[in-house]
Amino acid sequence: MGVTILTQFPTENRTGPHTIDVLSKRIMALGALQQGQFLVDCETYTSVPQLGPQRTVHVLHNSEQPATVFSLLETGTKTIPLATDGLFDLLMMKMSSFYTSKKQTKAESKGPRYEIGDFCVKLGTVTVSSNFKGILVEVEYRPCVVPAMCWDLLKEFLQGFLGLSGPTNPPAYLQNRMQEIYSPIDTIHQYLEHFTIFRKSPGIGMRA
Amino acid sequence: MERDLEQLNSALNSIKTLRSNVRRVFESVSNGLRADHGDEGKENKYILELQELLTTVNNDLRDVENSVANLTPPPGAFSLGSTTSLSQETTHERQALYGQLVNSYKWTDKIHEYSALAGNILSTNSFNKTYKTFSTTKRRKTQTSNHNVPSDVIENLITSINKLFPDVTITTNRPFVPNPVIQASLGRVLKASIAFKGLMIEWVVVKAHAESNDLWTESRYKVFKKVTENCHAAMCHFHSPMMPDLAVRSFMHWFHSYNILFSAPCKRCGNHLHNNLPPTWRDLRTLEPYHEECK
Helix, strand or coil: CCEEEEEEECCCCCCHHHHHHHHHHHHHHCCCEEEEEEEEEEEEEEECHHHCCCCEEEEEEECCCCCEEEEEEECCCCEEEEEEECCHHHHHHHCCCCEEECHHHCEEEEEEEEEECCEEEEEEEEEECCEEEEEEEEEEECCCCCHHHHHHHHHHHHHHHHHHHCCCCCCHHHHCCCCCCCCHHHHHHHHHHHHHHHHHCCCCCCCC | CHHHHHHHHHHHHHHHHHHHHHHHHHHHHHHCCCHHHCCCCHHHHHHHHHHHHHHHHHHHHHHHHHHHHHCCCCCCCCCCHHHHHHHHCCCHHHCHHHHHHHHHHHHHHHHHHHHHHHHHHHHHCCCCCCCCCCCCCCCCCCCCCCCCCCHHHHHHHHHHHHHHCCCEEEEEEEEECCEEEEEEEECCCEEEEEEEECCEEEEEEEECCCCCCCCCCCCCCHHHHHHHHHHHHHHHHHCCCCCHHHHHHHHHHHHHHHHHCCCCCCCCCCCCCECCECCCEECCCCCCEECCCCC
């Protein structure tokens, strides 16, 4: 598990599939090989009023860690991350009387997954309740585990691949954690940040 | 050389003509009078013919003597001692031995000559960057063996290296008593398994922290495979049988420069990535980072 940077790529009046096509042509030209597909999804549950102050649980799955269910509990003051095995999904179903999900908020990012050298690149089409919302590009540099050490290197890769749309600063979530050892839950945090922004943004209105 | 060969060739040719003309004399003598001498004065004709042939033989002989006189005698024969008797071998399958022997002698002779030349050239253009002194006057106390040293000597060396760099942590295990295998982890960047043979470094494998400590499988990451390759090159470069402890120390010093493997840009091109790899080479003296293609 290496350091992962998640960044949004502007669609600029192009359709989602067309943007993915442009990006995948670029990455293939750099010498990448496609290694299957990927999927990250997120479902959000809110507590019923009888439980006191409202709490939110985000349950996420990442195809890179297929046997793990990640969940983030927002209590309003802090966020508690939890990594569990697949049975957690069943537990959430059992708790449906305390935590209810809003079906129209199910967000997911899926698309092709590429490998190029030690990098792993994923081009995700983001949909919120099957409405197309935008493009998320995930780049992982697998040999390195400390974000501060390889941020410049990743920035160079991202700018070489995304051009001016590449990020100039580390993702907000990582900025306070640059010296810590990166773990899969950090990727999940970044996805949730982006999904939250996409949910609030008005839909582009195109079906993916 | 060229001229010698030419002369030898012409001498051989004149011998050939001499032989063929001598043969003609004997032919003529053995045939005696022939029908084509006719009837009248056939004896005279025969004698004339014989005289002519003998004159040519005489001339040829003079040619041979001349060309032989021009030849330069070879500078001393190969002295192969009693092996020359091999050429007198009568058994058929052993007759070839002598020729082979002479050939291989020529080979070794050539190798000797070339290596002496190469030694001269290399000693004037030294590209070795470790400072080795082979002078007999300043020679340090020679160790009897670098392979078989008491384990406390190695232990001292390893602990001294451990103290040298604060961000290198070394753990030792000893599958075979005098030959330790150490795991040197360099900050949070990488770890290396280094196998010792006595005081000398025998094998190095560089891997990510999450990978196994196995000495025989290489890393699954391209960047660490490349670093492993470069470590092998450095291990050979720093190898010094006269001062094995210095060799290990220099190697570890060089190895320590990988603590900025991911964060340092290449000294030559200024970029982080080339072929999707960070600068994996470190200059052996200045320890500056370079891409493999930029060094």
